[in-house]
Amino acid sequence: MARLQYSDFLKQLYGCRVQKLNVNAGFTCPNRDGTLGWGGCTYCNNASFTPSFSKPSLSVSQQLIEGKSFYARKYSEMKFLAYFQSFTNTYASISRLHALYIEALAVPDVVGLVISTRPDCLSNEVLDCLCSINEQYRVIVEVGVETVHDRTLRIINRCHTWKCASDAIAKVAERGITVGAHLILGLPGESEDDMMETVKTVAQLPIRTLKFHQLQVLRGTLLAQQWERGEVDLIDWTPQQYASLCKRLLQILPERIIIERMVSTAPKSLLLHPKWDLKPVQFRKIFDDLF
Ligand code: SF4
Numbered sequence: 344m345a346r347l348q349y350s351d352f353l354k355q356l357y358g359c360r361v362q363k364l365n366v367n368a369g370f371t372c373p374n375r376d377g378t379l380g381w382g383g384c385t386y387c388n389n390a391s392f393t394p395s396f397s398k399p400s401l402s403v404s405q406q407l408i409e410g411k412s413f414y415a416r417k418y419s420e421m422k423f424l425a426y427f428q429s430f431t432n433t434y435a436s437i438s439r440l441h442a443l444y445i446e447a448l449a450v451p452d453v454v455g456l457v458i459s460t461r462p463d464c465l466s467n468e469v470l471d472c473l474c475s476i477n478e479q480y481r482v483i484v485e486v487g488v489e490t491v492h493d494r495t496l497r498i499i500n501r502c503h504t505w506k507c508a509s510d511a512i513a514k515v516a517e518r519g520i521t522v523g524a525h526l527i528l529g530l531p532g533e534s535e536d537d538m539m540e541t542v543k544t545v546a547q548l549p550i551r552t553l554k555f556h557q558l559q560v561l562r563g564t565l566l567a568q569q570w571e572r573g574e575v576d577l578i579d580w581t582p583q584q585y586a587s588l589c590k591r592l593l594q595i596l597p598e599r600i601i602i603e604r605m606v607s608t609a610p611k612s613l614l615l616h617p618k619w620d621l622k623p624v625q626f627r628k629i630f631d632d633l634f
Pocket of ligand 1 (some may be wrong): 372374375382383388429487
């Protein structure tokens with residue numbers, strides 16, 4: 344059986360063609376607000392992936408309506424998933440979370456939720472809430488794992504361990520909720536063998552989707568300061584070298600795991616390293632040409 348494309352996987356899950364719409368519900372993270380640490384992950388700059396309509400000054404429904412209007416002109420039949428992407432989207436009281444998720448699902452043509460979060464923000468109460476919604480709508484939970492190496496997790500100030508991530512993913516899957524993992528390749532001090540080990544280990548988890556991308560050094564982050572001062576050891580890949588690593592990683596991943604993404608982009612104004620200046624489709628061509 345060949346590996347499904349991510350868009351076909353979503354079509355199977357939701358029974359129609361769907362487009363994810365980013366939502367910024369104004370959350371924070373426990374490693375930003377002092378609960379576990381300050382400042383967040385050293386590489387994190389949410390501005391690098393937040394579209395202009397995802398502003399927490401707008402309500403969740405307003406953001407979705409603006410996002411929908413962007414696509415509706417081109418694809419009138421399209422349905423949508425509310426993608427709670429910015430910061431930690433299960434980090435609030437249950438009543439607030441429930442109200443925001445229900446608000447999103449009340450927007451016409453929104454047929455499901457994709458919720459991105461940290462593994463240490465998936466309490467039983469949060470899972471109960473997601474389960475009750477999942478009975479009527481499909482919910483996908485994306486868990487930020489990043490690496491299985493605790494020494495790296497400490498360097499990047501994640502403030503959780505690999506065990507925390509593996510336990511959280513198991514708990515989400517036990518509840519019958521579709522779960523995916525997010526990884527970053529090229530974290531400070533990691534070799535390609537370390538990354539292979541991460542992917543091999545994560546492949547043992549009950550995940551359906553996997554998203555990974557190259558580490559990007561972005562302006563306004565602690566990582567940018569560390570990189571400019573020469574304090575972190577980062578791989579200086581070409582896109583071809585990185586695509587070759589992706590190819591080797593895919594060879595060890597079972598086909599039941601759907602690959603959502605292999606590369607990341609960022610606005611030129613924010614990106615310091617690596618300066619590839621490639622659209623995902625251009626990277627895909629480099630990747631395909633390796634086969
Ligand atoms: S990467 Fe995620 S968990 Fe880390 S600071 Fe950014 S939003 Fe929070």
